[in-house]
Amino acid sequence: MAEQGRVRVGISGWRYPAWRGDFYPTGLPQRRELEYAASQLTSIEINGSFYSLQRPTSYAAWRSETPDDFVFTVKGGRYVTHLKRLVDVDTALANFFASGVLALGPKLGPFLWQLPETLRFAPDVLDDFLGRLPRSTAAVAALAERHDDKVAPDRALTTTDTDRPVRHALEFRSPTFAVPEAMAVLRAHDVACVFADTAGRWPRVDEDTGPIRYVRLHGDQELYASGYTARALDEWAERCRGWVAGGQDVFVYFDNDMKGFAPHDAMALIARLG
Structure with missing residues (x-):
């Protein structure tokens, strides 16, 4: 019998x-917003890492502003995904991983790699990229x-306190990835296919391709803007229970932030999951 996962x-x-x-x-000071959000939620995606080191x-x-059992997902840099488009990325990956992610310690969760809509599925490119991703701290x-001078020596972190597994998730936006061949590449590398809800x-795509399940809820009626109904949240809670019962750790992030629904929907889902 599979060991219970965690959501x-x-x-x-x-x-x-x-x-x-x-x-x-x-009246809450801006400097305490992360502390407050972490008191209401169980994980957060770090977005700033996508835009710059x-x-x-x-x-x-x-790390210091969040509870002991809190976990962050770190979003991979767009320089890797959108500018280099997964090709010739050794130095770019080294710089990204040297920029401080290891300072999260035990609160380091998965890495999320979000691809641009214009990037089409190429089996060799995807296979090569996923094979370069590190699988432990x-x-x-x-x-x-192996970072270069884009990360100054006094701003690089290249040590870890202990060795832990590292997971990755891929969110693609081109329909060319929604094919069995792409899922096979993800499975070969134990990389989660992001289940993205984008109106x-x-x-x-709901495919089990790795040891974790990763969900991004951008809005089911209006992209980034609409909130989730009680019925929709019930359905997502049921999916999560099934994945967890099967032994998978599950990560769910609400990105319907435009009208402020995201944190409220996240708290409502947490309440449903107990």
Whole structure:
């Protein structure tokens, strides 16, 4: 019988001025928003890492501001996914992993790699890229050692406190990936296929391809804007229970942040899951 997995539910990023006075209590200092969000949720996607290399001091601060059992997903850099488009990425990956992710310590969860809609499935490219991703924090540290001068020595973190497994998830947006051949490549590398709910904009693929299940809920009626109904949340809770019962750890992130629904929907799902 499979060992029970665990489900973590949260939001994609946490700095949203429009949430102040709604999700964030009136008068809460901005510097305490992560602390507050982490008190209500069980995980958060770090979005800033997608746009630019962060600093070890930032990751260390985020670790210190969250509960002991909290977990972060770190979003892979768009330089790797959108500019390099998964090709010739050794140095780019080294710089990304040297930028401080290891400062999260035991709170380091999966890495999320989000591909642009214009990037079509090419079996060899995907296979090569996934094969370069580190699968343990020791491997992250070893790869980080190969960073170039884009990460200054005093801003690089290339050591880990202990060796832990590292998981990866892939969110594609081109329908060319929604084929058995792409799923086979993901399975070969134990990389989770992101189950993305995007109001019909991008592929909605429910495939078990790795040791974790990873869900991104961008809005089922209006992309980034609509909230989830009680019935919809019930259905997602039921899916999560099934995955967890099968022994998988589950990560669910609400990205319907435009009108502030994301944190409220996340808390409602957490309540359903008990």
